[in-house]
Amino acid sequence: MRNAPPAGDARSARPHPDAPLSRPEKIPVLYREPLEILLLGLLVVLGLTLNHSSVILGLNLSLADPIVAALTIVLLVARRMWIPAAPLIFFLLLSVQLLAVTILLFPGWTARDLPIAATIEEYAKLVASFLCLLVGVQVVRLGLATVLLRTFVVGSVAVSSIAVASIAIPGLQSLDALFLGGFRFQGLTNDPNNFAVMTIAAIAILWFDPGIRPHLRVAASAILISGVLLSASKTGAITLVLLVIWRAFGIRTPHVDDAGSRSRRLLAAVSALALAVVVLFIAPSTGVGGTFAELTSRVPALDRTSTLLTSFDTAIAGGGSDREAAWTTALALIWFTPALGVGVGNYLAMAQELTGTELLAHNTYLQILAEWGVPLALVFFLWVARAALLRPAGATHHALWAASSTALLVMLTGSIGLSLNNSRLLWVLLGMTVATHLLSRAERRTGSDVRDDASPTPPPLSPAEPGSRASSGSHRRPDPATIWPRVATYRRPPPTISRTP
Numbered sequence: 255m256r257n258a259p260p261a262g263d264a265r266s267a268r269p270h271p272d273a274p275l276s277r278p279e280k281i282p283v284l285y286r287e288p289l290e291i292l293l294l295g296l297l298v299v300l301g302l303t304l305n306h307s308s309v310i311l312g313l314n315l316s317l318a319d320p321i322v323a324a325l326t327i328v329l330l331v332a333r334r335m336w337i338p339a340a341p342l343i344f345f346l347l348l349s350v351q352l353l354a355v356t357i358l359l360f361p362g363w364t365a366r367d368l369p370i371a372a373t374i375e376e377y378a379k380l381v382a383s384f385l386c387l388l389v390g391v392q393v394v395r396l397g398l399a400t401v402l403l404r405t406f407v408v409g410s411v412a413v414s415s416i417a418v419a420s421i422a423i424p425g426l427q428s429l430d431a432l433f434l435g436g437f438r439f440q441g442l443t444n445d446p447n448n449f450a451v452m453t454i455a456a457i458a459i460l461w462f463d464p465g466i467r468p469h470l471r472v473a474a475s476a477i478l479i480s481g482v483l484l485s486a487s488k489t490g491a492i493t494l495v496l497l498v499i500w501r502a503f504g505i506r507t508p509h510v511d512d513a514g515s516r517s518r519r520l521l522a523a524v525s526a527l528a529l530a531v532v533v534l535f536i537a538p539s540t541g542v543g544g545t546f547a548e549l550t551s552r553v554p555a556l557d558r559t560s561t562l563l564t565s566f567d568t569a570i571a572g573g574g575s576d577r578e579a580a581w582t583t584a585l586a587l588i589w590f591t592p593a594l595g596v597g598v599g600n601y602l603a604m605a606q607e608l609t610g611t612e613l614l615a616h617n618t619y620l621q622i623l624a625e626w627g628v629p630l631a632l633v634f635f636l637w638v639a640r641a642a643l644l645r646p647a648g649a650t651h652h653a654l655w656a657a658s659s660t661a662l663l664v665m666l667t668g669s670i671g672l673s674l675n676n677s678r679l680l681w682v683l684l685g686m687t688v689a690t691h692l693l694s695r696a697e698r699r700t701g702s703d704v705r706d707d708a709s710p711t712p713p714p715l716s717p718a719e720p721g722s723r724a725s726s727g728s729h730r731r732p733d734p735a736t737i738w739p740r741v742a743t744y745r746r747p748p749p750t751i752s753r754t755p
Contacts, residue, residue, distance in 0.1 A: 289332055296325050297398055300389075301405025304679050305413050305452065306442040313375065314444075318678050322385050329392055336395060337388060338692060344637075345384050348630055352377070356597035364607045372599035380598065383681045390658075390685020394693065399654055399686055403459050406679075410456035411474050413441045413449075414481025421484065438486040450482045450490025451668030452679055454497055455661040457482075461501050462657035489671040497664060506656050577671060580613045584620035588628070595627035618669030625675075641687045642666070646694035655690040658683050 303317035329335040356373050360366075393399045416432060417439040434440045441449040457478045460471060482490050500506070583605050587596055596604045601624060602612045615621040623631045642659045646652060662683040665674060674680050 289328075289334075292328060293325070293396065293398060294401060296321055296328065297393060297402045298405045300325065301402045302409040304406050304682065305409045307448065307678070308442070308444050314379075314676065316678055319382060322382065322389055322678070325389050325392075326385055334396070335388070335392065338391065338688070340637075341384070341387060341688070344630075344634070348626060349377075349380070351594060351627065351630065352380075352598040352625070355591075355594050356600055359594070360597055360600050360604075364603060366603060369599050369603060372603075373597075374599075376599035379676045382678070383676055386678050386681035387685035387688075390682040390687075391689040391692070392685075394651070394654065394686050394689035399658070400463075400465070402682075402686075403463070403657060407456045407460050407463075407474065410453050410481075411477050414453060414477045417441070417481045417484040418477055439481065439484040441481070441485075445672075446485040447487045447489050447668070447672055448674070448677075450485040450487035451493060451665060451672065451674070452677075453478050453482050453485075454490060454493050454668070455664045455679060455683070457494075458497055458501075458661040458664050459657050462506070462653070462660055464653055489668055493664060493667045496667060497660075500660070500663075506660060577616050579611065580616040581620060583609045583611055583613050584615035584617065584624050587624040588620070592628045595623075595625050595630075598625065601625055614673050616671060616673055618666075618672065618674045621673045621675050638662075638666070638684060641684070641691055644691075646690045647698050648694040650697060651690035651694050655687060658686040658690070662687050 300318055300321040303321055306318065307314065307316045309315075326335070353373075357368065361368055393402050420432075420439070430436070432439060432441060434446050438446040439449070440446040441453075443449045443452070457475060460466060460474055460478070466474075479494065482494055586608050587601070587604055590596075590604070590608060601614065601621070606612050615624065619631075619635070622634065626634070642662050646655050662680070665677065665680040665683060668674065669680075
């Protein structure tokens with residue numbers, strides 16, 4: 255006769271029904287896999303270095319470039335790199351067109367030798383931009399978007415703190431490398447306008463992150479806004495005003511909102527925007543502009559920005575802000591070859607041939623239209639607009655989309671006065687925004703709108719109890735991890751209940 259264990263022993267391995275399984279607030283490092291630790295470390299460094307760009311050996315480089323390359327290699331070696339088909343096909347078509355125009359047509363247009371060095375340099379920038387887009391897709395797919403965005407904000411706050419300290423502590427004004435012209439703070443970049451737009455993107459991420467405590471949000475916002483104002487960037491000041499209007503009237507929130515309230519907020523925002531435009535044009539003719547100019551005259555950076563209220567026409571057309579010649583040159587290149595563009599690495603040479611001046615477009619849209627040609631450029635613009643303006647199908651990635659797409663819209667707004675077509679931050683944000691749509695569609699197809707591991711998301715990076723689910727009681731506060739999706743989850747093992755004989 256077979257000896258069977260008692261019935262109570264058979265039940266002893268089952269979890270207690272009153273002990274809900276839940277994920278701890280922070281996953282201990284000991285419970286993380288080496289791959290996840292490596293990815294977290296690289297993303298922390300990437301988030302900090304996205305605030306840097308500089309001209310090194312004649313090349314516009316960033317400390318983020320080697321980190322992007324390292325992330326790409328790690329993901330490829332670990333077989334966790336997922337490349338969406340549509341961006342890959344577009345990149346290949348664009349590469350073929352640009353290289354064909356450069357190699358076959360450019361020598362006949364200008365009677366010059368093929369600019370090999372310029373072609374290699376510019377095409378390398380295009381490849382780097384595509385890799386940044388892929389990295390943005392992967393961080394959302396792996397559930398690590400929060401790490402990248404928050405470290406970028408932390409880096410932006412640290413850089414802007416230097417600008418604030420330079421005003422409060424006179425001894426720090428000797429940091430000439432961080433100032434253009436002795437008074438325009440440019441941070442770790444080589445252009446105060448670029449620094450201002452990137453800082454405003456950090457403000458957008460900060461305001462749309464539901465997991466930040468209110469007092470930290472207020473303090474960080476004050477520092478970041480101070481950094482923008484001390485950059486003396488008129489492009490940055492206008493972009494900041496637009497973001498404030500956008501956020502104050504709740505055009506976009508981290509949570510799913512109904513269409514009726516959204517339409518009312520949109521109407522209110524349009525009215526506020528119209529009021530702001532009226533103020534910019536009327537204030538110079540009243541005493542408001544003069545009073546504001548007196549208050550800001552002691553700080554050169556603020557004095558330069560105050561011309562938006564004291565003399566709006568001068569602020570836009572003069573003082574180093576004249577874009578007319580650059581835009582006219584770009585339009586001439588677009589008109590010369592609208593279908594194919596001027597190719598890669600040929601912009602300045604073609605500008606010299608057609609207009610006699612070597613000026614970049616100082617406008618991302620005109621630059622891309624001139625280099626890529628109108629057909630491919632319009633396809634790209636429509637794709638970006640769809641990702642940034644239309645909400646993802648499901649609610650799982652809505653908060654992440656609200657943050658990344660709003661920061662992307664900030665970069666696109668600044669692109670009207672800047673050439674940001676090779677900005678690492680812009681392409682990373684674009685990749686993250688596109689990923690929220692791709693993953694939402696995948697979850698919708700599998701019927702799992704609330705899952706964190708829907709296809710094509712890879713398996714978890716950390717150990718998880720098979721089949722376990724977190725408690726979803728209505729009496730508990732929502733976990734930020736359910737708002738900012740994470741793939742890497744850790745489940746505590748259920749307690750073992752043994753019966754004393």
